[in-house]
Amino acid sequence: MRYQNTYVNLDTRLYHEQPPTPLDAPRAGHFNAQVAQQLGWTDNEDLMTNWVEILGGQYVPSDFKPLAMAYAGHQFGQWAGQLGDGRGLLMAQVLDSNGQPQDLHLKGAGLTPYSRMGDGRAVLRSTIREYLCGHALTQLDISSSNALGFVVSDTRVRRERIEAGAALMRVADSHIRLGHAEWIASFAPDLLGEFTDYMIDTYYPECRDSDAPIAAFLTSVVERTARMIADWQLIGFAHGVMNTDNLSITGSTLDFGPFGFMERFNPAWINNHSDHTGRYAYQNQPAIGHWNLNVWLPHFMRLQGISRETLSECLAPYESTFMQHYQQGLCRKLGLPHQSDSLSLAFEWLTLLEDNLLDYTNSFRALLGLVAPNDHPYEQKLLTTMTTELSLEAQQVWQDWSIRYLAQVEQLPIEQAINDMRTNNPVYVLRNSMAQRAITAAEQGQFEEVDRVYRLLANPYHIQEIATDLDTSAPAPNVPQMPISCSS
Template structure:
């Protein structure tokens, strides 16, 4: 590994340095060798991955640290939060020259653990490991993981479960909540902290007339695009608190996430979210709300005589969130549908298709795949209201008439995955892993690496939701 230790350059108020606390009986779970290669791990480091992914060994030249931050959780100010069970154990250079965080999850108590035990359980570690891998395979900005380890040590949740650790990677673990903590508890650090964020993650903004405003515009744009990408593949994050969104617009913190199966815009995948604040359809508006909270924490950076103008500039920047989201979403939906971007009726036709999926409760991923494969009769046979489907198909074929349909089909193939991480798929892998069998984790890992093409390891149950008489897997924040 080639170190680029940046975060320890910040004021020590912003973190606490400590060693990880290994679990008893650590053992190999799964290793992402391709990711380790991209991070320039040596052969010796790859051979020793279990020790690095279980906290038994740290990276020479970097003292592990827990970050402190704050946040709004379910819309309410939650005060000081922080890395309660994770440690930044290194920052390394990738083959492309990017600086990547290595973050060990489940590494033990920190000063920010509050009432937690600082641990993670095998169930949640496997879900996060596969989810980050799945989103990366889908081309969506996200954290990833080099590997995870299990152990013989139990951790108490609703029941006793095996403890585990995950070595997560991300382009940044700096959250919107970092700015909230600084403004509340260490306002004198705001200028230097913001400057470092710009230097590290948005250096192109340094040459702008107003670097902080340019930084804000970048964060807003990237967040809008990330959430549009979520909506396009049916991904629901589940807990979009301000401390769970980072400044680079890459997906972070997989708790009660889920990939939508039957198309229900009001789907709540977190059974702890009684009010549905973080339902699938609310994600775009919650992203906007979180950014509004964050932008208020940049206002103190303005000079006194220019504060009102700076507020207006930030408000104008936030106004670009919605059109950025809609433009990206509309383009992506047209691509999934195989419809031309320049046709006036393309988006309306795409929305009609979504209305059919909603009213008929059809599988989101499989329905787009059938459309791509021109299995129109199969789609029609699944509809109770065949007249509605016939109207859609007439409009769809009229729009595609006289178009280069071969080119449109290629675009569809690139934007409609065959595989998503369905909850019941993850659950089977978890149940096997709890019996020390990680073969199902490995099978899903291979499928999700190439989600747009058929894999020889495919099983029929990978392609559809559970039958209507089978209960869906309930996912909570417990991990």
């Protein structure tokens, strides 16, 4: 691997150097060969031979420089003060096969000075969920952290019950969060200039070509965040805990906790059982992204040349970037040109899904069975299932909409429309029930289901023989989609 351990060269107030605390008898859970190849991990015999011991905290390669980051944040809209890596360590920074920086971050690595009331550990169920979700989003072409692999151990961890301790080697283009600037502003304001230079030089070097590099950097963060959240909305993903300490400066999905993929379409869906007010409901994610950036940006007024007017200009592109990316993506999902008539049909379609609590993923994919039925027997079956769930009144709405929709599809070459629909509407997403079946088996020492789901999600846009009916089954219309606990 090509190591580039630069964070350890920053001011020592920003982190605490320490090795991981070893797990007891770590054992292989799953290894992501694709990520390993991307990192150059597979080229190193020592890393390949000892990957379980490395993830289990028993062995630290000489080129690793493990440290816990300090950061702060707003949680559920309230200032939470100092936070930091309470159970994870930045183990190493490398350049991947594309020359892009990647962080190797070990989650479940034991106590750090930032653990507060925590135990520094992670449990198997949350580790599997994060492992599979990072993989799923990456294969859906949504900017996200991924993972090299995970291990399980004999270490016992208490949550609602006693569970097996586990560890995950998370891989992300950056682990710097909006909360890093919040921590610096509160506890080490003299470091803001140096740290901003580091963020620009490491992650946004193209901004150095601007007449105003800091403003260009801030605008780029705003735009990347807007595009990431638009991608979430298009695929039906809800992060569940969009605190400022959980949003990356690179616009990559980070820190999976009570996440979920939409099943029965309900924009007001709350997937975090601790979110009693619905702050992080699916439909609120775009507004929360704007709120978080609006909290983050003012800290940079400490820097020369950055005024309130400058910050207003940096934040201004958020809404237009989000709307353009979302609307273009929504039209592609329907195989329609990006124009006002298409958008009207698209929003009517979403209303039909919401009014009838139809399955989000299956319903979008089913439209291929309407547009090109002879070539899409699987989608025809989805379409039949969808329409049989409609009341007589809703069926009339559907018939009226489908006639106008088919007329609109004809404005694009049919091959382009079908290709857009195939490549923007997955067959498979990580449904909570899928993840739970994999977790249940893994807790019995059987990781075959984790591997099957991993392989299924590696090609989410293609129908696969390894799939079962349960992989695409929506919960009954009158059964609420289960919320997920933050406990992990």
